[in-house]
Amino acid sequence: MKLASLKHRRDGKLIIVSRDLRQAVDASDIAKTLQDALDDWDTLSPLLRARYDALNADHVSGRFPFDPFACASPLPRAFQWADGSAYVNHVELVRKARGATMPESFWTDPLMYQGMSDKFLGPREDIALCDEAWGCDFEAEVAVITDDVPMAVSPQDASQHIKLLMLVNDVSLRNLIPSELAKGFGFFQSKPASAFSPVAVTPDELTEHWQDNKIHLPLEVNLNGDQFGAPDAGVDMTFDFSELVAHAAKSRHLGSGTIIGSGTVSNLDRSKGSCCIAERRMLEILDLGAPQTPFLLYGDRVSIEMHDKEGRSIFGKIEQEVVSYG
Template sequence: MKLASYDNGTRDGQLMLVSRDLSKAVAVPAIAHTMQQLLDAWALLNPQLQELYDALNEGLIDNSVDFDEAKCHSPLPRAYQWADGSAYVNHVELVRKARGAQMPDTFWHDPLVYQGGSDCFIAPKADIPLANEDWGIDFESEIAVITDDVPMGVAASDAQKHIKLLMLVNDVSLRNLIPGELAKGFGFYQAKPSSSFSPVAITPDELGAQWKESKVHLPLVTHFNGTLFGKPNAGVDMTFNFSQLVSHVAKTRPLGAGAIIGSGTISNYDRSAGSSCLAETRMLEMIADGKASTSFMQFGDEVRIEMFDEQGQSIFGAIDQKVVQYQG
């Protein structure tokens, strides 16, 4: 299934069922008003929704409307939990290498995760308002999963059954604020403003054979100011798969339905595929030339993040955003 949340002026939006080709959509208030309501009762409501989804794809829903990505908020406009990992350890290794630092061996065996702010995500077509270009504004193109209720201590072998939805992420980062925060030994906070998610969230079965080993085996395509920036394959060089990430996050606490777990920046050892964030490009420049020549984002810069199936059809819709100066 494919699902979205239209921005209807409420905090949590209106749940919409979206056709596989992203052409049609229909509200389903008789089943659930919001994405969170659906997730809270997934086992009960999913069969009813699946029946409607099949009818929508067959053109049998009379009250369907043309699907409009511009009306979408993030699938969960706010969430009880947003934890982002760093599953592509080669990316972490590269960042440390660029500054002459050794990477601890534990990074290959124990995932890195930070807990992000989840009370106010940014809509996928909305501007990203920030107060200062000097903060080192960067995008990070990622994938995330949404879970149902996950018991504390769940094993990785059992975690995949708790993954109900997948979506794309723009995990906005303020690179010049990160060193000072990490130096305090207490993790990210100001360096991680509100994130954004794709217009559509999908059930894993929508990916067919491209969902295996709890990974998405397709390129994630990023354009920066209209130019292709990177298309690394999300299933390649992913050290920790989503089941392992969910298990890690739930080691000492249960996760409530609607918990979002991110992959971290998609990154391949084959650098010919390009990058999924400006920081990685800058690190490669520093290693090659001794200095970074690519600038971080400036006001007016735009980023577009999208994934396509093997027929070239957009799967999740596109995150398409501009950085603007915050006027508040």
């Protein structure tokens, strides 16, 4: 099942999108918003799925062409957005480039921060940047959305609470990060609004590519029309999504609509490219002694997408341009 939110007020208007991303149908008579659907998932998801099946079979009235430009992120805002760093080789690489060793605990205990969630960017919405000197970067990731998750849930049980998956552009302001982390209190100014793919999909849409609570497909990133990277999201993922959800719920309940991110997708096979500029710059430092690739500048365009083995887009495309704020 594929769900999206048309831009409408603060929380969007729920629609159902066909498997091929060509057609859509209103679902607001079942649930006004995606958050409403998640709040009563067991009751409402069978109704949504029945209409989804009818849409794919051309047996539903009121169909209209699906337009990602009319979409907000599937959850235009969320009660909670927590981003992990499940690809630990990415963390190790970044630390190595600045001459820092990595604690062994990073391989057994996930890193996670709580991000801005009161307003997400739409999948085709510009990244408004106040100052190019802040070092704007994209981070291509995968994320899950949960229903209500009980505190202290086990990783085995956590997988049952994963209801939807999305792609993410977790925008980072790299040159603001060092001074924030030096204070010992985590990210804030360096992590502005993230953007999510036009549609969120249930795990069954990924068929055999959803295994072990991971998506086993390349995540494709283009910068200004050129491929920047396409690492496989299922390779070198140290912590799967059930482990990330359980980590987030160790000491608290997670409310329905909680979004948990994977962190920047990264493979040890460097021929697959990178999902953020910072990683490429770190590789340049190690290979050449200095970074060569600049961070994002005004007018730069980034796109993030995932295709199945037949070349069909699964989540739709995140495509954004960096613009000057104000």
